[in-house]
Amino acid sequence: MSGIFISFEGPDGAGKTTALKKLMPLLQEKTDQEIVLSREPGGSPISEKIRKIILDIHDEEMDPRTEALLYAAARRQHLIDVILPTLKENKIMLSDRFVDSSIAYQGGGREIGTKEVAEINDFAIDGHLPDLTIYFDVTPAVGLARIRKDHEGQMDRLEKEAISFHDRVYDSYEQIVKDNPKRIKKINAEQAPEKVVSDALAVIVNRFPEIFNKGE
Numbered sequence: 604m605s606g607i608f609i610s611f612e613g614p615d616g617a618g619k620t621t622a623l624k625k626l627m628p629l630l631q632e633k634t635d636q637e638i639v640l641s642r643e644p645g646g647s648p649i650s651e652k653i654r655k656i657i658l659d660i661h662d663e664e665m666d667p668r669t670e671a672l673l674y675a676a677a678r679r680q681h682l683i684d685v686i687l688p689t690l691k692e693n694k695i696m697l698s699d700r701f702v703d704s705s706i707a708y709q710g711g712g713r714e715i716g717t718k719e720v721a722e723i724n725d726f727a728i729d730g731h732l733p734d735l736t737i738y739f740d741v742t743p744a745v746g747l748a749r750i751r752k753d754h755e756g757q758m759d760r761l762e763k764e765a766i767s768f769h770d771r772v773y774d775s776y777e778q779i780v781k782d783n784p785k786r787i788k789k790i791n792a793e794q795a796p797e798k799v800v801s802d803a804l805a806v807i808v809n810r811f812p813e814i815f816n817k818g819e
Contacts, residue, residue, distance in 0.1 A: 606636070606690035607811060608731075610701035611803075613739030614773050615762050616746025617792045618799060619699055622739070625800045627697065630807065633815040639689045642699040644677040647684035653677040660763065667713035671720050674705045679727040686731065695814070702728055703736060703779050703787070708761065711775025712768045735810050737803050738780050739792035743769035 611619045623640060631638050641647075644654040656662065657673050678701070689696040702724045710717035741749075743766060750762050780787045788810075790802040808815040 605693045606695060607735075607814065608686065608690060608696045608698070608733045609807065610698045610703070610733040610736045611739065612700060612703045612707075612736055612776065612787075613792060614707075614741055614743060614746045614769060614776060616749040617739035617741045618749070618796065619739050619792075622792075622796065622800050622803060623697065623699055625796075626803055629800070629804050630695070630697075630815065633808065633817045634695065635817060636693060636695050636814060638695045638697060639685070640697045640699070641681065641685050643681055643701060643704065644674055646681040646698070650677040650681045650684070653680075658761065667709060667715050670713065671705060671709040671715060671723055674709060675723045675727040678702065678705070678724065682728060682731060698733070701733055701736070703738075703776070706779060707772050707775040711778075712761075712764070712772040714771065717775060717778070733786065735807065736783070736787040737806055738776065738787050738789045739799070740789050741792040743773050745793055 611623060613619050620642075627638055627640050643650070644657055645651040653673055653676060657665075657670060657677070681698075686696050686698065702721075705724055706717050706720050709715060710720035747762075747766070747769060780789055788806045790799060790806065792799055794802070
């Protein structure tokens with residue numbers, strides 16, 4: 604397998620999705636390898652169906668372990684349908700969220716244990732971790748303020764959780780970053796959007812100079 608796999612992580616309101624849309628064409632200018640952008644939960648037909656269940660605002664009675672298992676199931680299908688085929692074809696895989704999200708949100712946020720959620724996902728991903736993970740660092744207060752402003756009341760089930768939930772998610776992410784310094788690189792997502800994109804671009808180009816060197 605000769606493609607590269609990059610995931611993007613961060614708390615709600617970190618601006619990952621917006622940054623990725625701006626980042627992708629900038630990366631494509633620097634390489635001849637095709638870049639594929641996907642998301643989690645979702646990214647493939649079956650996984651998108653699971654996404655609707657997970658994020659439905661009416662499913663408030665969902666058990667935390669059920670939620671964790673659904674995320675792992677969606678991730679497994681996304682891996683099989685999208686990620687592995689992309690890497691096999693020597694393409695560059697960008698995923699808006701991957702396994703670290705479950706560890707932070709369900710393990711930490713839902714308080715069912717980061718170790719336990721990591722074990723569920725170890726089974727799901729079968730050793731296929733990203734080559735690089737970029738973590739968009741934003742405090743819960745700033746992130747949630749952005750969501751309230753941008754979503755205009757259309758918040759999903761997780762975004763509507765209490766601030767204490769988001770504080771636990773943030774603390775869990777911080778621990779994940781600390782435990783994985785080689786794979787995960789943190790950038791300040793409270794900067795101007797253009798600076799966030801340029802910082803993310805620099806991290807990727809510096810990590811894979813042999814791939815992103817077109818025109819240099």
